[in-house]
Amino acid sequence: MPKKIRIALIAGGQSGEHEVSLQSAHSIIDALNQKKKYKINVIGIAKNGRWLIYPDLNFLLYHDDPKRIRLKPNGQPIALTKGNKPGQAKIINLKAKDAIKIIDLALPILHGPLGEDGTIQGFLKLLNIPFIGSSVIGSALGMDKEIMKRLLAQADLPIAxxxxxxxxxxxxxxxxxxxxxxxxxxxxxxxxxxxxxxxxxxxxxxxxxxxxxxxxxxxxxxxxxNIKGREIECAVLGNQKPIASLPGEVAPNHDFYSYQAKYLDVNGATLKIPADLPPNLTKEIQTLAIKTFKTLQAEGLSRVDFFLKANGKIIINEINTMPGFTRISMYPKLWTISGWSYSKLIDRLIELALERFKQEQKLQINFSL
Ligand SMILES: Nc1ncnc2c1ncn2[C@@H]1O[C@H](COP(=O)(O)OP(=O)(O)O)[C@@H](O)[C@H]1O
Ligand SMILES: [Mg+2]
Missing domain, CATH: 3.30.1490.20 (ATP-grasp fold, A domain)
Known part of the structure; x- marks a missing residue:
């Protein structure tokens, strides 16, 4: 039997999206755990920035309540350091100094600053292990709305x-x-x-x-x-040859899709999956989603969000390089209707991470004539 892939699933983080990350991580663990091919280590980043490892997969309190969900208090502080081989890192439990675990791949399921902006991706690159999602540049470009929009404009893509x-x-x-x-x-x-x-x-x-x-x-x-229009979202998956899902629609029941509408009000928005669109607009949105993904150097996964004006004009609002990933989130749901189950999608993301890592390892680091 092939060796299990030892995964570090990293969740929480120091951004306003800590709780969203925990919810995504909960769904992902559930799916990974049903497979025999993975060994999962859960690492929580507390709101104060401490990195903690959990003795088992049961690392959350109130996992089904988005308002109260939090990391359990039994996490033990850890440090991550390079392993003895490329492609491996070590988790060192700082309380029990000899407790070292090897990991082969990281799943940084983190949103917002210090999670989705290239910082953690830089750290994982230094560790020299594969990880899912965009690398340093794609994450950073996707996070900074000014730079994102300037690059899209330069590629002649429609923005506000x-x-x-x-x-x-x-x-x-x-x-x-x-x-x-x-x-x-x-x-x-x-x-x-x-x-x-x-x-x-x-x-x-x-x-x-x-x-x-x-x-x-x-x-x-x-x-x-202000762009008046419907809010349409499209999921993209892949590295150099990304594919786009059918688009979905978010219809906020508030003045706009605010934090309140997203997370606090259970009736804050209605998701329509897929969006009710004529085939030509579906195609145009998919093409724009892929162009956005490539222009912004995204890798693995991203959700590209649009406005669709009454006159049929499409405006790109933003890219999210680590979109919400609970079982009911737009990103996985868009793939489910396109024939990719939640767990197949995670397998594919892991495959893409390994593929990129393999390609990077082939690059020369020494120059000789
Ligand atoms: N230019 C705009 N015109 C109309 N609505 C907007 C505009 N920018 C943002 N919004 C509304 O605000 C929400 C959040 O803005 P967004 O740019 O997507 O920020 P975030 O990265 O926090 O999701 C959008 O989903 C939309 O409802
Ligand atoms: Mg948004």
Whole structure:
């Protein structure tokens, strides 16, 4: 029998999306655990940044309650370090110093800053082990809404008009913004997700407040024209030759798809899977999703989100390089209707991670004439 792949599933993290990550991890463990080919080690990153290992797969409290879900208190502090061979890392339990475990692959199921932005991906690269999802550059480009949009615009892909405000030039007033972008506008931290710090502003007072809130979360903020339209999402899977799923639709029952609508209100939004779209728009969205994925150097998986205007025009809103991954999340559901079960999808992501790692290992690191 082939050797089991020893996986480190990393969940939690220090972002506002800690709880979402725990929910995704719970579903993934469930699916991985049904297979004989994986050995799973669960690593939780606490909100204070400590890395903890759990003695078994039962690492959560209130796993079925999105408001109360949290890491169990029995995690033991660990450090990760390089293994003796390329493609292996060691988990060192800092409490029981001799307790060392080898891992062959990481699943960083983390969202937002320090999880989805290239930082953890850089760390995993230094460890020289395969991991699922985008690498450093794809993750970083996908996280920074300014750079993401500039690259999409340069590739002639359709995006909303935007302005950037950094801490040093906080003086932009609403009259000036309105002249360029119209009203209302969306104000967002440049590097975040889950709608944290996102507001809609239609006058000077609301704009000032929105800017203040966004600067609480980032040193750079983005202000966008308001796009009126349906919210359509498309799942992409692959490395160099990515494929796109059928699109889905999110219909928020709030003014926009806010944090409240996403996570706190059980009736906050209705997911339509697949979206009710004519074949030509489905095709166009799939093509744009793949172009976005490639332009932003994404790998493994991503969800690309769009607005579809009443006149049929499609605008790309953003890419999410580590989309929500619970059994009921849009990303896996879009693949389920395209014929990929939840567990087959995870197998494929692991395969893609191993494939990329193998290709990277073939690269020369010494130069000689
Ligand atoms: N330019 C825009 N026009 C209209 N609605 C927007 C715009 N930007 C964001 N929104 C609304 O705000 C939500 C969150 O914004 P988004 O850019 O997707 O941030 P996040 O990365 O936090 O998900 C979107 O799903 C949408 O409902
Ligand atoms: Mg979004």
């Amino acid at each position: 008009k935007f302005l950037i405000l950094s801490e040093s030039d906080k003086k932009l007033n609403f009259a000036k913004v309105k002249k360029i972008l119209g009203a209302p506008v969306f104000v967002k931290p440049a590097n975040l997700g889950s709608s944290v710090g996102v507001s809609k502003a239609k006058n000077e007072a609301e704009f000032k407040q929105a800017v203040k809130i966004a600067f609480d979360y980032d040193r750079k903020i983005i202000i966008e024209e």
